[in-house]
Amino acid sequence: MPKKVVLQDIGERHYKEVWDYQENLLKQSVLLKQQQIIPDNYLLFTEHFPVYTLGKNGKAENILINETDRKEKGVEYFHINRGGDITFHGKGQLVGYPVFDLDQFKTDLGWYLRSLEEIIILTMAEYGLHGERxxxxxxxxxxxxxKGKERKICAMGIRCSRWVTMHGFAFNVNTDLSYFDHIIPCGIHDKKVTSLEKELGYAVSMEEVKEKVRKNFEKVFDAEFV
Structure with missing residues (x-):
């Protein structure tokens, strides 16, 4: 039977608020598992106010903007507990945070990350774009x-505790890509970032993208949203 997943579209939020919310959901899930109770699975959809986040093993030198200029631009910054390096979140970017108990799916982080990638690849295909790993x-x-044409459209970074996940993916839909000029995205030199809007030449309905991602989530994870 499909696994039940609680879908919460929480709109545009500050990063720290949603980070704290994920942490609470993860802690609740781990506690329930310790009591041998099966926890709910969650998928959060959000857009963040402008923020740079650096993964736990990321390198601060990949941030090219100084603190004064960053604050003048109204961009927050957090050094956080996910994998990966530096990235940007902002309006026009669909951020998805699955808080999944992988014991209910498959206890394999490689499989989990490839599954998240597959959801975005399937969604891009619906717009006639060929997404790849x-x-x-x-x-x-x-x-x-x-070489010279590589461009990233969706960044990913996760944390997992007792096989419960948090953090997730950031899919550039109508994102202002100029914010990426002030960092070395994901710590990868000489490669660009892009968005659905840039590739297609027009702004895309965020609600339409959410619906396609939701549908592909259900397909890839054999899940049913409630």
Whole structure:
């Protein structure tokens, strides 16, 4: 039977608020598992106010903007507990945070990340775009094998505790890509970032993208949203 997942579209939020919310959901899930109670699975959809986040093992030198200029631009910054390096979140970017008990799915983080990538690849295909994986680099790319044309459209970074996940993916839909000029995205030099809007040449309905991602989530994870 499909696994039940609680879908919560929480709109545009500050990063720290949603980070704290995920942490609470994860702690609740771990506590229930310790009591041998099966926890609910959650998927949060959000857009963040402008923020740079650096993964736990990321390198601060990949932030190219100083603190004064960053604050003048109204961009927050957090060093957080997910994998990956530096990235940007902002309006026009669909951020998805699955808080999943992988004991109910498959206890394999590689499989989990490839599944998240597959959801974005399937969604892009519905817009006539060919999303791909890049060897050794998590996320979804366009033309990753063509030197000089590699561009990332979806970044990913997760944390997992007792097989319960948090953090997730950031899919550039109508994102202002100029914010990426002030960082080395994901710590990867000489590669660009892109968005659905840039690739298609027009702004895309965020609600339409959410619906497609939701449908592909159900397909890839054999899930049913409630």
């Amino acid at each position: 890049s060897a050794g680099e998590t996320g979804v790319w366009i033309e990753p094998q063509t």
